[in-house]
Amino acid sequence: MMDFYRKKMVGEKCKILVSVSLFLLFTSCTYHNEQEYFASTNDTCKTENLSFQTDIQPILQSNCISCHNTGYASGGINLEGYENVKPYAQSGILSKVINHENGVTAMPMNADKLSDCDINKIDAWIDQGLKNN
Numbered sequence: 001m002m003d004f005y006r007k008k009m010v011g012e013k014c015k016i017l018v019s020v021s022l023f024l025l026f027t028s029c030t031y032h033n034e035q036e037y038f039a040s041t042n043d044t045c046k047t048e049n050l051s052f053q054t055d056i057q058p059i060l061q062s063n064c065i066s067c068h069n070t071g072y073a074s075g076g077i078n079l080e081g082y083e084n085v086k087p088y089a090q091s092g093i094l095s096k097v098i099n100h101e102n103g104v105t106a107m108p109m110n111a112d113k114l115s116d117c118d119i120n121k122i123d124a125w126i127d128q129g130l131k132n133n
């Protein structure tokens with residue numbers, strides 16, 4: 001009889017321990033996600049008054065130009081310089097490929113999706129009227 005109660009007590013202790021561990025695990029994860037969330041939306045991402053030269057071109061330069069330049073235009077698409085980028089921004093396909101929308105080939109090809117901040121910048125620049133500045 002004593003033995004039965006002892007086993008039951010051990011079982012209860014285990015349950016409490018597991019519950020506490022799970023609680024800590026979930027609360028610590030939430031905390032990290034919240035920090036990342038605020039970092040990506042508020043602190044670092046500038047989406048006001050965007051400039052093609054200083055904000056947009058560098059994103060294309062690091063992620064797209066290697067496959068879409070004057071000498072090597074994959075799919076016939078050259079993204080070097082404002083005049084070449086403009087028609088794809090206007091037609092909507094630029095935004096579609098970076099947002100991985102259906103019906104287009106997701107870009108950059110064979111690489112991770114652009115960061116939320118880079119995508120927001122390109123979309124904001126399009127919304128702001130494709131300024132050439």
Ligand code: HEC
Pocket residue numbers: 060063064065066067068074075077088093094097098103104105107108109110111114
């Ligand atoms: C590793 C090479 C590579 C990189 C990097 C790359 N592309 Fe492409 N892209 C291609 C190829 C190849 C095609 C044509 C094949 C296709 O359309 O399926 C293409 C097609 C496209 C198209 C037409 C898609 C369609 O469905 O018609 C657009 C727009 C485009 N790329 C934009 C971009 C942008 C913007 C970036 C950077 C964010 C980028 N690409 C990065 C290789 C690349």
